[in-house]
Amino acid sequence: MLSCLEYMYHGLGLVRDFNINPIMLKRWLLNVQGNDKDNPFHNFRHSFSVTQMMHGLVYLCEIQERLAPIESLILITSAICHDLDHP
Known part of the structure:
Protein backbone atom coordinates (compact mmCIF):
# COMPACT_ATOMS: atom_id res chain seq x y z
CA MET A 1 0.00 0.00 0.00
CA LEU A 2 2.83 2.39 0.83
CA SER A 3 4.45 1.86 -2.56
CA CYS A 4 1.13 2.49 -4.29
CA LEU A 5 0.65 5.72 -2.34
CA GLU A 6 4.13 6.86 -3.32
CA TYR A 7 3.33 6.02 -6.93
CA MET A 8 0.20 8.18 -6.75
CA TYR A 9 2.21 11.21 -5.64
CA HIS A 10 4.77 10.59 -8.38
CA GLY A 11 2.20 9.71 -11.04
CA LEU A 12 0.22 12.89 -10.50
CA GLY A 13 3.42 14.92 -10.68
CA LEU A 14 3.09 16.12 -7.09
CA VAL A 15 6.62 15.13 -6.09
CA ARG A 16 7.96 17.07 -9.07
CA ASP A 17 5.62 20.08 -8.83
CA PHE A 18 6.16 20.62 -5.10
CA ASN A 19 9.76 19.43 -4.94
CA ILE A 20 8.84 16.77 -2.38
CA ASN A 21 11.83 14.80 -1.17
CA PRO A 22 10.94 11.14 -1.96
CA LEU A 60 -8.94 8.51 -14.91
CA CYS A 61 -11.56 11.25 -15.15
CA GLU A 62 -8.87 13.78 -16.08
CA ILE A 63 -9.98 16.05 -13.27
CA GLN A 64 -6.37 17.08 -12.75
CA GLU A 65 -6.52 19.10 -15.96
CA ARG A 66 -9.12 21.35 -14.32
CA LEU A 67 -7.38 21.66 -10.97
CA ALA A 68 -4.46 23.72 -9.78
CA PRO A 69 -1.57 21.46 -8.69
CA ILE A 70 -2.15 22.46 -5.06
CA GLU A 71 -5.73 21.20 -5.31
CA SER A 72 -4.55 17.78 -6.48
CA LEU A 73 -2.07 17.70 -3.60
CA ILE A 74 -4.81 18.62 -1.15
CA LEU A 75 -7.20 15.95 -2.48
CA ILE A 76 -4.69 13.10 -2.25
CA THR A 77 -3.20 14.18 1.08
CA SER A 78 -6.58 14.74 2.72
CA ALA A 79 -7.78 11.34 1.49
CA ILE A 80 -4.83 9.66 3.17
CA CYS A 81 -5.33 11.56 6.42
CA HIS A 82 -9.12 11.84 6.53
CA ASP A 83 -9.51 9.38 9.44
CA LEU A 84 -6.05 9.66 10.97
CA ASP A 85 -6.15 8.56 14.60
CA HIS A 86 -9.93 7.99 14.38
CA PRO A 87 -11.07 6.07 17.47
Missing part, protein backbone atom coordinates in the same frame (compact mmCIF):
# COMPACT_ATOMS: atom_id res chain seq x y z
CA ILE A 23 12.55 9.91 1.26
CA MET A 24 10.56 12.41 3.30
CA LEU A 25 7.38 11.32 1.48
CA LYS A 26 8.09 7.70 2.38
CA ARG A 27 8.78 8.62 6.03
CA TRP A 28 5.61 10.69 6.19
CA LEU A 29 3.52 7.85 4.77
CA LEU A 30 5.06 5.44 7.29
CA ASN A 31 4.21 7.90 10.05
CA VAL A 32 0.60 8.15 8.87
CA GLN A 33 0.38 4.37 8.74
CA GLY A 34 1.83 4.10 12.24
CA ASN A 35 -0.64 6.59 13.68
CA ASP A 36 -3.78 5.04 12.23
CA LYS A 37 -5.73 2.97 14.73
CA ASP A 38 -5.96 -0.78 14.28
CA ASN A 39 -9.74 -1.05 14.41
CA PRO A 40 -12.15 -2.92 12.14
CA PHE A 41 -12.94 -0.06 9.76
CA HIS A 42 -11.14 3.23 10.33
CA ASN A 43 -7.65 1.89 9.72
CA PHE A 44 -4.83 2.38 7.23
CA ARG A 45 -6.36 -0.04 4.72
CA HIS A 46 -9.51 2.11 4.67
CA SER A 47 -7.42 5.27 4.24
CA PHE A 48 -5.60 3.61 1.35
CA SER A 49 -8.90 2.58 -0.24
CA VAL A 50 -10.29 6.12 -0.07
CA THR A 51 -7.04 7.52 -1.47
CA GLN A 52 -7.00 4.98 -4.29
CA MET A 53 -10.55 6.00 -5.22
CA MET A 54 -9.62 9.69 -5.13
CA HIS A 55 -6.57 9.01 -7.29
CA GLY A 56 -8.76 7.14 -9.74
CA LEU A 57 -11.18 10.04 -9.97
CA VAL A 58 -8.43 12.60 -10.42
CA TYR A 59 -6.42 10.55 -12.93
